[in-house]
Each structure stands twice: as structure tokens, then as C-alpha cells.
Amino acid sequence: MKFLPGLLLLTLLCSIHTFAQKPAPARVITYRNPVIAGDFADPSVIRVGDTYYAAGTSSEWGPAYPIYSSKDLVNWEYVGPVFAELPKWTMGSYWAPELFYRNGTFYVYYTARRKSDKQSMIGVASTKDITKGFKDHGVIIEWTKEAIDAYVVDDKGKLFITWKAYGLDKDRSIELLGAELSADGLKVTGKEFSLIKADPSGWESGGAEGQAIFKRGKYWYMLYSGNACCGDRCDYQVGLARAEKLQGPWAKYAGNPVLFGDNAWKCPGHGTVVVTPDKRYFYLHHAYNGTDFTFAGRQGVLSELIWDETTLWPAFRYGKTTPLQAESPAGAGSVPQHNLNFLANYERDTLSLPWAFDASLPKPKYGVRASALEIECENAARTGNFLGQTIKNGSYTFATEFVSKDDAFQNILLYGDAQNAIGYGAGQNRIELWQVKDGKFEILQTQEFPDKYKNIRLELQSRYGRFYTFSWAVKGQKIDSLTSSVQIEASWLPRWDRAPRVGINITGTPNQKSEFKAVEMKYD
Numbered sequence: 001m002k003f004l005p006g007l008l009l010l011t012l013l014c015s016i017h018t019f020a021q022k023p024a025p026a027r028v029i030t031y032r033n034p035v036i037a038g039d040f041a042d043p044s045v046i047r048v049g050d051t052y053y054a055a056g057t058s059s060e061w062g063p064a065y066p067i068y069s070s071k072d073l074v075n076w077e078y079v080g081p082v083f084a085e086l087p088k089w090t091m092g093s094y095w096a097p098e099l100f101y102r103n104g105t106f107y108v109y110y111t112a113r114r115k116s117d118k119q120s121m122i123g124v125a126s127t128k129d130i131t132k133g134f135k136d137h138g139v140i141i142e143w144t145k146e147a148i149d150a151y152v153v154d155d156k157g158k159l160f161i162t163w164k165a166y167g168l169d170k171d172r173s174i175e176l177l178g179a180e181l182s183a184d185g186l187k188v189t190g191k192e193f194s195l196i197k198a199d200p201s202g203w204e205s206g207g208a209e210g211q212a213i214f215k216r217g218k219y220w221y222m223l224y225s226g227n228a229c230c231g232d233r234c235d236y237q238v239g240l241a242r243a244e245k246l247q248g249p250w251a252k253y254a255g256n257p258v259l260f261g262d263n264a265w266k267c268p269g270h271g272t273v274v275v276t277p278d279k280r281y282f283y284l285h286h287a288y289n290g291t292d293f294t295f296a297g298r299q300g301v302l303s304e305l306i307w308d309e310t311t312l313w314p315a316f317r318y319g320k321t322t323p324l325q326a327e328s329p330a331g332a333g334s335v336p337q338h339n340l341n342f343l344a345n346y347e348r349d350t351l352s353l354p355w356a357f358d359a360s361l362p363k364p365k366y367g368v369r370a371s372a373l374e375i376e377c378e379n380a381a382r383t384g385n386f387l388g389q390t391i392k393n394g395s396y397t398f399a400t401e402f403v404s405k406d407d408a409f410q411n412i413l414l415y416g417d418a419q420n421a422i423g424y425g426a427g428q429n430r431i432e433l434w435q436v437k438d439g440k441f442e443i444l445q446t447q448e449f450p451d452k453y454k455n456i457r458l459e460l461q462s463r464y465g466r467f468y469t470f471s472w473a474v475k476g477q478k479i480d481s482l483t484s485s486v487q488i489e490a491s492w493l494p495r496w497d498r499a500p501r502v503g504i505n506i507t508g509t510p511n512q513k514s515e516f517k518a519v520e521m522k523y524d
Contacts, residue, residue: 047275179191223240237260
């Protein structure tokens, strides 16, 4: 037996001991985008204590401006809308709600189109309890042909509001303006001043908007968005600027744009920066998913900023595109398993679903009564009385069960707007597949069924939000010779600034009521 020299043996033993004592690398907890799935454009986020709140654009959908809450920026729960009843001065374009919190009061500064002249203005509302909705205080900024995208900051105890101006003025460059607010945040008291102007020769030639302003050290920083925000030809990108005083002068970052789209997440932009308790900076913004694109809308995604302490400029941690997967904020759980599926069986439970409706039409009258969801048929329009759900992912199965009626059709609808929709319904002893395209109504297919079949199930299978298969059956009965399915593509359904909704309605004789027994959604 040979013995190792003493020094060599000691060194070997120390190496073994050191290896044995070396701690295992810490497990990195991650999240995957989106963190708020489905159509949730222009998100605003604030932190109040240990809770984050986010609100987003609802466009032409009511109720206006959905609100979510979270403890970790990753897992979000729906709270309710800013406005359950639409403000009386408004008629649509419910864009860019900016949340702000001060002295126990929540504020929202929002964009909406005014009924009297159809121009977009900025309004303000407030509440002490964000879960109970906001009280509207009306218009706070009216500016030439359009004022949109408000953002409010506190500068040494004084409140200032900023906004996008001249977007519709052909004789002026788009400009971000600011002005001082009253102490209660409800009216403008100061003269306007300029922050930045869009450069018509650069990446922001399509404009500048969606500013998010925050202070770090001696600088105010601004993330802002430019170019075309919406639709299948979008090219939205994000730039960066800073200033030592809010009133400027503002210097744009030489490396702009700092965030742009790729095949995974297209056209990112318009969000808000929020700081976690451990001083990490996150930008909650929107982007289109590369697979479902406009069919699922601009979704809520999270990107982290990190700092160069030499230049004092921030950069996005994972490069210049939206991350697919990233390190979670401290305290966040693992990759969230978005439980987006639901089943509302009105014969045995009273699950309250967050139904959306077309804000340009009268709000549907509906409620759960007699073990069914009843929607009152107020007119014969094929797209009227629609109740919809936000589509969280383009591949899903949506189904409903109801009692067929002799003088009304109960339908599944894919709804872009009142002039563009696809319906699949049952009534008067037949199944109909129909569409309204550019306002023109057309029945695409019909199939009759015997009068004895009353308990009908309709089902829609969607692939990537644009390929649809409709089918029907009778609950509890095997009638294979009668059931059928039909496939259709509808690339024309998404509107410019919003995704379609899927849902239900009733059409036919006025004052009839639907008898939906169940509504179900399953995502692939």
C-alpha cells in the first residue's frame, strides 16, 4: 500500500471538504409572459402597500377599464371595472386609464370620446375603495382636436399631469405636454409646457405617446412609445428620455428604440414602470402574441429594467425584445399556471362571469333567474344583446347549453363590432350559421331538427383565433345522424385597436328571454 505525501493528502482532504460544503445554486423562480392574458392594452400599474393594481384599455367595450390586483406582479386577479356604468359624457374610445394613488385616494385619469363632438378628451375619477368602482368628475383636459394618454406624477408635493397632444392636428408635430394640477388632482391650474416632440425623421416618425415618467436619483426618466400601435401592420416601439427637471429640457437616449418586436411578441409599448420593495424596476406594458396576434389582442407583459451606474441610463435586462420567460420579482411564485378555464352551470351554481358588452349599444338586460342566465331580447338585430368574454388565448373551446325556443334564436357569437360578427344559433327547429360582414347580413348554413329536441348544446372550437369549427348536439341524446359541424375562417373579425370577444346573445321577438343553462370555456 502506498501513502500520499502529507501535504498532498491535506490538500486533497481540504478540496473534498470544500466541495462538500459548497451550497447548491439557488433555484431561480421564473414567470412566463403574458402575466395578464388577453386584450389588456395600455396597462397602468401602481403599488399601494403590498398590493399592485393594474388597469387597461377597454376600447369600445363596456364596462370600461378592467382592473386587476396582484401581490407579486406575476399572478393577477380580476377586481372589476373602473366604471360599471359608462360616464354620461362619453361614447367610446375608452383608452389608457392611468392609475394614481395619494393620501388614501385612488385616481384614474382616462381617455374617452365625448358624445357631443366625438373628440377624445381626458377625464378624471376617484375612489377610496378601488374594489367598488370610481366616481367620475368629468373632463379635465380638452386640447385642440384630441388629448389622450394622461400620466400623473408628484414632484415635491405638487401634482403634474402629462398628455399626448396634436395627434390629429396636421399642421403640428405630435408633442407630449405637461401642466400642474390642483392639490386635489381634479383640475389643471398651471400653464402647459413641452416635454418632447416626436421626431418625424426617426424611429418615432409615427408619433410619440404612452409616456411613463418616474424619478431615480437626480433624473426624471421617461419611457414612451412611437409608431403604429395597433392592427396587423403595427410597428410599435419604445424609447427612453431623461431630464433633471420635469419641465425639461429632456434628452432622448442615443440608443433609441430600447424595446421593439420580434416573432414571439410583436409591437411592444405603452406601459408603466413600477418599483418593487427591493428596488427592482419593472415595466408592465402590452404586446401582441406572435401566434394569436390581433385575434387575442394586445396582452399584458412584464419586462425588467436594470441600471448602468456609470451612465445612469437603464436598459431592459433581457435585451431589446419582450422576454418569453424571466426571473420573477422577489416573493413571486413559480411560472403561473393561468387558470383561465371556467364552467358556469346555472342549474347548480351562480358563478358570476365578467361579461363585456358593446359600449356603442344599450347595455343588455340580463341576470341569473330560474336556474338559467336570462338575456332580454330588446330588438331583432342579429348582433344585439351581446354578452362577451375576453379571449385569453386564440386556441379554445367555447360552449353553451340552453332550452330552444320557437320564436327566438339563442346564439354563440364571435363579435368584432355590431357590423362584423359570426353567429351560430338554434331556434324555430333549426340551426343557423350566419355572419354580418361590413354590415351585410348573410345566412351561411342551416339545418333543421325535430321539435322534440329542446335541450341544445352549441360548441365553437377556435384555432389561433382565426379558424373556427362550429358544432351542435342535443344534451343527453344520441342523434349522430342529425348533429354536424362546419368550419370557417374569419381573418376580418379583429378591429383596428381591439380583439374580438366570444359570447352569447338572443335574437328574435322582443321581450323574449334566453334560457342559457350553462356556459363553458376551455383553453388548449
